[in-house]
Amino acid sequence: MTGPRTRVLWLAKGLGRGGAEQLLLNCVRHADRSRYEIEVAYVLPHKDALVPALTAAGVPVHCLGGAPGRRWPLRLRALLAERRYDLVHTHMPVPAVAARLLTLGRRGPRLVHTEHNLWERYRLPTRWANALTYGRNDAVVAVSHAVAAGVGGRRADGWLTVVHHGPDLGGAPSGPAARRAARAELGLPEDALVVGTVGNLTAKKDQASLLAAFALLRGRVPGARLVLVGSGPLEAALRARAGEGVLFAGMRADVPALLPGWDVFCLSSRQEGLPVALMEAMTSGLPSVVTRVGGIPEVLDDGVEGRLVAPGDPVALAAALGELADPAVRERMGAAARARSESFDVAGAQRAVERVYARVLAN
Numbered sequence: 381m382t383g384p385r386t387r388v389l390w391l392a393k394g395l396g397r398g399g400a401e402q403l404l405l406n407c408v409r410h411a412d413r414s415r416y417e418i419e420v421a422y423v424l425p426h427k428d429a430l431v432p433a434l435t436a437a438g439v440p441v442h443c444l445g446g447a448p449g450r451r452w453p454l455r456l457r458a459l460l461a462e463r464r465y466d467l468v469h470t471h472m473p474v475p476a477v478a479a480r481l482l483t484l485g486r487r488g489p490r491l492v493h494t495e496h497n498l499w500e501r502y503r504l505p506t507r508w509a510n511a512l513t514y515g516r517n518d519a520v521v522a523v524s525h526a527v528a529a530g531v532g533g534r535r536a537d538g539w540l541t542v543v544h545h546g547p548d549l550g551g552a553p554s555g556p557a558a559r560r561a562a563r564a565e566l567g568l569p570e571d572a573l574v575v576g577t578v579g580n581l582t583a584k585k586d587q588a589s590l591l592a593a594f595a596l597l598r599g600r601v602p603g604a605r606l607v608l609v610g611s612g613p614l615e616a617a618l619r620a621r622a623g624e625g626v627l628f629a630g631m632r633a634d635v636p637a638l639l640p641g642w643d644v645f646c647l648s649s650r651q652e653g654l655p656v657a658l659m660e661a662m663t664s665g666l667p668s669v670v671t672r673v674g675g676i677p678e679v680l681d682d683g684v685e686g687r688l689v690a691p692g693d694p695v696a697l698a699a700a701l702g703e704l705a706d707p708a709v710r711e712r713m714g715a716a717a718r719a720r721s722e723s724f725d726v727a728g729a730q731r732a733v734e735r736v737y738a739r740v741l742a743n
Contacts (some may be wrong), residue, residue, distance in 0.1 A: 385417040386741065389465045389489070391456075391479055392420070393472040395428025395434070395441070397610075398580060398632055399656035400471055400496045403523075405430050406548040406656075408437050411726040412734055416553060421459060423475055424453050427633070449553075465489040467737060473502060477509045480516035490690045490740045494733075496519045498674060499530040501584070518740045522676020524654040538739060539742040541739040543732045544679070546724030547660040553637055554664065564640025566607060566627060573604040573705055575669075576642035578635055579649070579658040582611030586671075588614075588621060589694045590648040595623050596698035601705050607642065609635060639664040644704045649673055650691045667713030668698040679724075685717040 395401050404420065407437035411418055418439055422428075425445040434441050440461055444452040456478055460468070465525060468489045470476035474634045476493050484490065493514075514520075514531075520540045522528035528542050528661035550638070560570070569572055575594065579585040587608060594606045604625055608618070619628060632638065635657075639645075645661035647670040660670055662679070670676050682688040687700035704710050 385415060386399065386467065386737070387417045387463065387465045388419070388420060388737070389459075389463065389468045390420045390679065391470045391475045393421045393475055394424040395420070395422045395430040396424075396427035397429050397633070400653075401430055402656050403496075403545050404471065405433055405437075406545065406726045407549060407730045407733065408439055410730040412572060412619055412731075413438075416734070416737070419463070419465075419646070421456065421475075429633070431444055436482075450682045453482065457482050460488065462568070467741065468731075469494065469737075471496065471611075473506050473510045475545055476734075477506075477513050480513040484516065490518045491516055492733075492736060492740060493517045494523065495531055495736060496523050496528050496650060498653070501651045505643040512567075516547060518743070519736050521736060524678050526675045526678065527653045541736055542734070543729050544654065544675075545729040546721075547656055547663050548726050556598060558637070558640035560641075562638050565643060566629060566638065568605055568607070568627075568641060569603065571603070573601050573644070574607060574642045575605040575644045575646050576602065576609065576638070576661075577646045577648070577699060578660075579606070579611050579647065579655075581614045581618055584649060584651050585610075585612075586648045586650045586692065587618050588625045589692055589697060590646060591618060591621050591623070591626065592694035593648070593697035593701060594626065596694065597701045597705075598623065598625055600702050604705075609638065636660065636664070637665060642666060643710055644669060644701060645686075646697075646701065647676075648691070652676055654679065659721065659724050662717040663724060665714045665718040667704055667710050668684060669697065669704060671697075678719065680717075684713065685720050686713055 394713055403564050420434055420439055421444055423444050427539040431441050444455040466489055468479050469492045470479050471494050509586050522542050525542050598604055606626045609629045609632050645666040645668040649671050652674035671691040672688040673691055680686055689696040
């Protein structure tokens with residue numbers, strides 16, 4: 381006879397289509413639901429794209445935002461009191477700080493935090509609040525060794541665990557038919573060199589450098605196309621800078637179906653923890669040109685599965701993209717990327733996180 385399930389709340393800032401949010405959905409699909417009763421709460425009501433998928437997976441979802449949105453910590457406090465969770469697993473620093481403060485000085489749930497980004501990239505007020513409360517965490521999971529190196533306030537062995545998550549692309553389309561369908565969906569020519577990227581249109585993703593690099597690439601490969609999947613505050617400015625051959629595809633729920641239509645995946649980010657979008661592209665057999673930031677070099681070797689370049693350097697980015705204009709180079713690196721992706725194990729990553737849960741709850 382089994383005992384009662386452990387009640388766990390996953391707490392996030394939003395449930396949009398960013399990499400950290402997609403990671404939550406991937407992990408839900410592989411969680412041991414016989415042992416853990418999982419619920420999700422989020423702060424920003426307009427960042428709700430993944431709510432239907434979570435609900436369909438049988439996960440209760442609580443929106444803490446609304447008008448006035450600044451009262452969400454009070455709603456979180458009420459939720460914690462009502463549901464009496466055994467463990468709260470926080471993602472993203474602002475709601476994590478709130479959870480630590482709301483459980484201060486009282487018996488309450490154990491706290492586990494997943495660190496998705498580099499500390500030094502947080503805004504100073506967030507960084508200070510994070511540092512002051514970080515010791516409240518019973519355990520920390522870092523998405524890459526680069527992220528782990530930046531985590532402050534380390535404690536005993538076992539407090540900090542690195543877990544490389546991965547994509548969940550079971551059943552994703554592939555092959556010539558999938559390529560034709562993806563290109564038809566986006567209106568791309570059959571014979572064009574297509575470079576694709578996925579990410580919010582923000583300064584840290586630095587699509588401005590990618591646009592500049594693509595303009596240089598078009599001088600060498602006139603028929604090339606660039607597809608930007610995502611939306612964000614810089615969209616108008618980026619559209620104003622875009623030249624010929626650039627397609628803004630907006631936020632898409634069908635990225636795995638679009639990947640077969642691309643020849644090269646590209647990330648021009650100035651900061652990353654470990655981008656799920658890159659790992660999805662590698663799983664689809666795409667060679668990549670990406671910046672050497674965060675945990676990216678932990679999953680892609682320069683010259684093997686793609687090319688690594690310095691951030692903020694459009695000339696270097698264009699040169700690397702030019703190398704991959706050669707079909708033979710793309711084929712070799714794409715095969716290596718697919719082979720490397722066989723080590724990506726989202727189910728194993730979730731089991732590793734649950735081992736952290738068990739260790740924390742046992743102490």
